[in-house]
Amino acid sequence: MSIISIASPDSSTMLASRSLARRVFDKAVASPGFRAGAAIFIVLALATALYPELSGIDPVKMDIKARLLPPLFEGAKWSWAHPLGTDQLGRDMLVRSLVGLRYSFLIGVASVIVMLFVGCTLGTIAGYFGGRIDAVIMRLTDAQLSIPMIILAIAVLGVSRPTIPAIVLVLGMSNWPVYARMMRSVVMTERQREFVRAAQIGGSTDLRIIVTLLLPLLLPSVLFTSVLDVARMMIFESTLGFLGLGVQPPTPTFGNIIADGRKYLLNAWWIATMPGLFLGLTLTSINLMGAALERARDTVHAGGE
């Protein structure tokens, strides 16, 4: 430190008193990527929430007369009643896709919640207390990271019955190590901070420091990452469905629709491809938002704005 240093208006004192999380969010919202993603997402969300009921079409009702109708403007038999065509049993592809999207999204969100809970709890404990506990938890995450989660998931679901809670649990449990590691490393650095020391000197217990000081500070940035994981989990859910280990038919999910459609690939290509396009669009919208959030977080945390 120099002997003569006149107080400089340090950049960090000039910050508006908005919270970090708020600034990250505002910055992300301002980016075109996030806006595009959000627009697509809102349209899809509205369609998913409303169209199946409004159109009155039952996703599992078969109609042999209307089987294998092509989507709009394709061939001669297309109709406005079935914009995405119908499958081999005459079921409407659009409604089936939208209902599939509901399941997919809910399962994705639920499994992210499970993994956040497990991962953040274990990661915080490991990072805060260190030592033996840390070593044990980290070896556990290493072990789990070393087997592809899909092996774990299909091993469990293949042997037991794939119900929705089981799927959520399996997806959540097979992915927590990522969050455990992330949380551990940030907690480890944050707990060295002086305000933690100040709280210890003031007599606060470890639990109190974790719950009142560290978690409110660290969770938002972890949550930004978890947006991307919703998309990842939706992919895994559909993969499981594709292998026949997801939500069971007749309930439509992207996975089982595509698996079905694969058999008719040569004479009715739209059954397998259309739902995938739909899923891809949804995931792109979520990923655009998630990636924009993550980027905004990284720039804000790096001090640049």
Add this chain to the structure above:
Amino acid sequence: MALLELRNVTVALGRSDTAKVILEDVSLSLAPKEIVGVVGASASGKTVLSRTAVNWLDPPLVRRSGSVLFEGRDIYGMKETEMRGLRQRISYVGANPMGAMDPTLPVGAQIVEKMRAVMPDVSRRQAQERVIELLAAVRIPSASSRFHDYPSQFSGGMMQRALIVDALVTNPAVLVADNVTQPLDVTVAAQVIRLIKELTDQFNTAVLFISSSLPMVREASTRTLVIDRGRIVEEQATEALVARPSHPYTRELVSQTPKIWRGTETLPALPEDREVVLSLRDASQTYRVKKRSGLGGVNLVRAVRNVTFDVRRGDSFAIVGESGCGKSTLMRLLSRLELPSSGQILCEGKDIATLRGRDLLDFRARLQLVLQDPFGSLPPRTSIGRMLEEPLRTHGWRDREKLRARVLKVMGEVGLAAELYNELPLGLSAGQRQRVNVARALVLEPSILIMDETLSALDQAEQFKLLDLFQKLQQEYNLTYIFISHDLAMVRKVCNRVAVMYLGEVFELAGNERLFFDPGHPYTMALLSAMPTLEDKRYKPEDCLLEGEPPSPLSIPTGCSFKSRCPRAMEVCNGVQPVLTVRHEHDFAACHLVKAEIPLIEDSVEGASA
């Protein structure tokens, strides 16, 4: 003819008319072989000035007008390639030695790379020889093996030397040194300045020496410019500038430079038989660090070694030393953030390691800590009132009205406006933040306050205000202070008793007057001689300035741990570790010279009474 000349340069932060102007109409010139100093506070535009001089203005910085001439040619009018060729003649050393090189390549290889980039006809072999030769010239020990070391294996001081080599390797005509001593400890900083002066002599290089410290600039330069808010306000020969500053800002600068030996009031004497409130008995702390090699082997880092001293009620006790001396570890031990690996720390007679539950909370209320970093020490998302209530809540306070009343009372005492109660700390200045820190420590009505470099992040004026506040609080509440600091000038002003630490040990323990006028340890004297002040040096740096840097705490030498750097080392220092020995009744020093009753300097007796 001037070698380097800035003519009416104006630099702004952006192109628009409303953009903030950083440098305004700055002119200066540098003759061959001359050392010119530029002194100014932080944010006065010093760094931008140094960058302007070497053609390194990155957006958003924009040169609005004026020119920079090197040997009469405008360096801003040149092509990129021509400028790169000129880097051979104009070189630069900055304030951040650790980030200046690629961390993944050996230092030597990077200096060779630079040399060959600007001087393509030098062979790799020649370049390597030249670099090793220069590394030795800047007194880097075993230069030819250090050549292959990575930046992370260099200490800050060593790295700064390596960068000086990097700057001088091409035999430049001009060296721009931007605050090079800022990150260094005082003794190392003094070495670096001496080095720059020697080298400019040897290589005929002119130096633009830019610093925020007037004493450092005085040490280095013959002519000095003062910069304030982007303008050059005064230019004089250095000695004349210090003796007869003409501009009000320069006068302020000179008067604010701390004084140690003259013009300081003597602190009121305190009776010696006051009650002991805090007492260390052979306290040591050893950390186990995993070895890089070996299977699960550990190295023992002895961060604090057998420290014994008493702090009495009403003391302002200072613990001083350079980085790595163990003062931070000692702070963690005193505040019971860690327990000592051996020895005891007694607070009012009770061993703090054995405290549990209620007793521990009582101890926490009695001894509080005020932290160093005004930004890191306040949780960013908690309102100030809430933050100050927190310690009270953990100590069982529940009544909202009482909590609020207590917090507001303390806020008033430390000079924080009551309106700040509901504010977040984000908008506060460093000074206000430190007041919040003090308030957070005071709400529990402690009797002992540990100040961990509390003032080091504040500017001089703010430091004075807080020191006054501390004095007032001390009288009002009969507080005992422990200042942990590297700033001897501050210690001289407020502390009645001082412990000097080196490599985890206390080398000297003495009253204020004794320590500054009659030090008992060669290390204390070296610290004092390296102090940046404008006074005539009481201790000549030539006599006592240290060579090299402290050894690693991983391998502490046997015998006296200071012997490798001590100008007065003797035969006995090799084998026998000196212990704290009484001199003059209440003062102690851990040096064999004390036992042998050999005075450190001839006039010590006279000095003590001066």
Add this chain to the structure above:
Amino acid sequence: MFTLNFLIRRLAQGVVIIFLVSFLIFTLLRVVPGDPVRLMAGGMAPEALIEKIAKDMGLRDPIIVQFGRYMGSVVRGDLGQSFVRPANGASTGGSSFNDSTRGERAEVLTLILEALPMTLQLAAMTLAISLVFSAIIGIAGGLYPGRWPDKVAFYISSIFISLPNFWLGIVLALLFSVKLGWLPAIGYNGFAYTILPAIVLAVEMSPVLIRTLVGSVSSQMTEAYVSVGRVRGLGRTRIIANHVLRNASVPLFNLLGIQFSSLLGGVIIVEYIFDYPGLGLLTINAVLQRDFPLIQGIAIVTSAIFVLINIVVDLVATSIDPRLEY
């Protein structure tokens, strides 16, 4: 010397990890409902017969005993025999279960060693494609943050990461194999059969690589040594080529170590879709047939590969950046 110590320590850690993995999979397979014997013996088999077979195979002992027995043979290099597959290759149907000669059943190790080279070939191809592609997009994006190469990288990675691999596999097979007839898709009959699956996997892998590269290159570009380098007289190209890329490659290597298991996850699906006779196809069939010894064997082998890859990655990373501790 450092390296040797490091190797010994990491291998020891690796053994612990592999042990944990085996235990995890072993218990998981046994606590979740679903009886493999029922599947092997067929739905028609009488309960008594199933009990007898299960007892003979030791499947009714406490899990810890079974696990001990299993690990005992694993350390001797014996991964056991498949429940389902005969030694001659084809999988036996559930109804033709016949317990007389267990020697006819295929060795798990042999099955794995037959499938592994195929998968390694696929993985190498995938790595080559995705590294080249990601390096071009990612480095360009990192050098010009906020400009168009960065945006291209952003959108490409966002879209690629949103394409489910099984769907992409189907679509690409339909397009390139069925409609255009450029590339073969189903089964394996020569090197060309690797290309389509590798492309699908590369699309799945590159978004993470691109994002990491963009991030690490752009953050290296803000490091002090880059701007100081210019003042020291180094050219921009030299700084980027010699220093920035060198530093930015460290996170990439670390990522490759972590990404290994998700690559393998993708391999399973892709091999299943393209009917590519590798480890993935073996895994999925093993799971669908509840072939416990085979699942366990695959888990052990893959986690061993994971451990080895991560040791190599760390060795490479430390040789680039000496600050990283072994």
